[in-house]
Amino acid sequence: MSDPHRHHHAHHHRDHHDRSQDAHAHHDRSPAARWRRFAHLLAHRLTPHCHESADKLDPALEASAHGLRALWVSLAVLGATALAQAAVVVASGSVALLGDTVHNTADALTAVPLAIAFVLGRRAATRRFTYGYGRAEDLAGIVIVLTIAASAVFAAWTAVDRLLDPRPVAHVPAVAVAALAGFAGNEWVARHRIRVGREIGSAALVADGLHARTDGYTSLAVLLGAGGAALGWRLADPVVGLAITAAIVLVLRDAAREVFRRLMDAVDPALVDRAERVLGEVPGVRGVGELRLRWIGHRLRAEVALVVDGEATVREAHRIAVAAEHALLHAVPRLSAALVHADPAPCPGEADPHLALAHHAPA
Structure with a gap:
C-alpha cells in the first residue's frame, strides 16, 4: 500500500536539481542572477520537504556498487594468476595446468556479465519494466553456468587427448609453482566474493565465489600431477586433468541449482x-x-x-x-x-x- 522508494527518488531528483541550479547561479554574479538565486533559496526554504531520504544512498545502489568493486578486484587478481599460469603452460606443455588455466580464465571472465547485471540493476523502473532490471543478475547467473559447462568440456577433451597421446611434462618445478599461485589467487578471490555476496544478498556472487574456491582445490590437484610427473608417471598429468573435470562438474551442479532456485523465486x-x-x-x-x-x-x-x-x-x-x-x-x-x-x-x-x-x- 506504500512505496517509500518512489518518494526517495522524487526527493533525490529535486535535491539534485536544486544543487544544479545553485551551482549555475554561483557562476553568474549579475544582479538578475543574484535575485533569481535569492528567490529560489526563499522558495526552497518555504516549501515543505525532507532531506532524510535524499541524503542517504539507496541501499540497493550501494549494494550494487559494492558488488561491482568486488568483481573488478577479483577480475584483476584472477587475470594476473591466469596469465602467469599460461606462460608456464606454454613452456611445460602440462595439460592439467592448461585445464586449470582455462578454468581460472573462465572464472575471471564471469565477472563481466555479472558486472553488466549489477549496472543494469541500478537503473530505475520504467512503465515497461515495472519491477526494474534486477532480474538481469539471474540472467548473468545462466551465463556463468554455461561458462562453467564450457570449461568442463574443454578440460575433459584436453585430458582425454593426452591420455591417448601421452607426452612428458617439462619444467615440473615451474608447474608446481604455478599451481600454488593458482590456489592462492583463487582462495583470496573466493573469500572476497563470498563475503561481499553474503553482505549484499547476491546468490550469483556467492556462487561465483564458491566456484573460485573449487578452482583453488583444482590447482592443488595440478600440484599432485606435477609430483607424479616428477616421479616418472607419464599419465599423472592427464589423470589429474580428468579429476579437474570432475571437480568442475560438481561446481556446475551446485551453481546450476542456485541459479535455478533464483529463477523459480525460491527463498529461505x-x-x-x-x-x-x-x-x-x-x-x-x-x-x-x-x-x-x-x-x-x-x-x-x-x-x-x-x-x-x-x-x-x-x-x-x-x-x-x-x-x-x-x-x-x-x-x-x-x-x-x-x-x-x-x-x-x-x-x-x-x-x-x-x-x-x-x-x-x-x-
Missing part, C-alpha cells in the same frame, strides 16, 4: 517464518493470510495479506499496513519494499469478500 523458509512472526506482532493485525517473498536481483520484495478489524476505517487499515511494512523492512534483511493488503476479519453470516474473484482462481 526461515525468512518466511520470521516475516510471519513479525507481522503477527504488529498492533492491529489479527492474522496473517497470504505471504510471498521473491528475489529481484539481490533485493527482496514481499506481498502480504493481513487480517484487520472489520470495523476499522480506511485510514486505520492503512496505518496498520504501513506499520506492517515498516516492521518487515527492519526484520527481513535486504527487503526493499512490501505490498500490504488489509482484509476485514470475517463476521458470522457474512459472505466471503473475495467471492467475486473465486472463478478467476487457477484450478
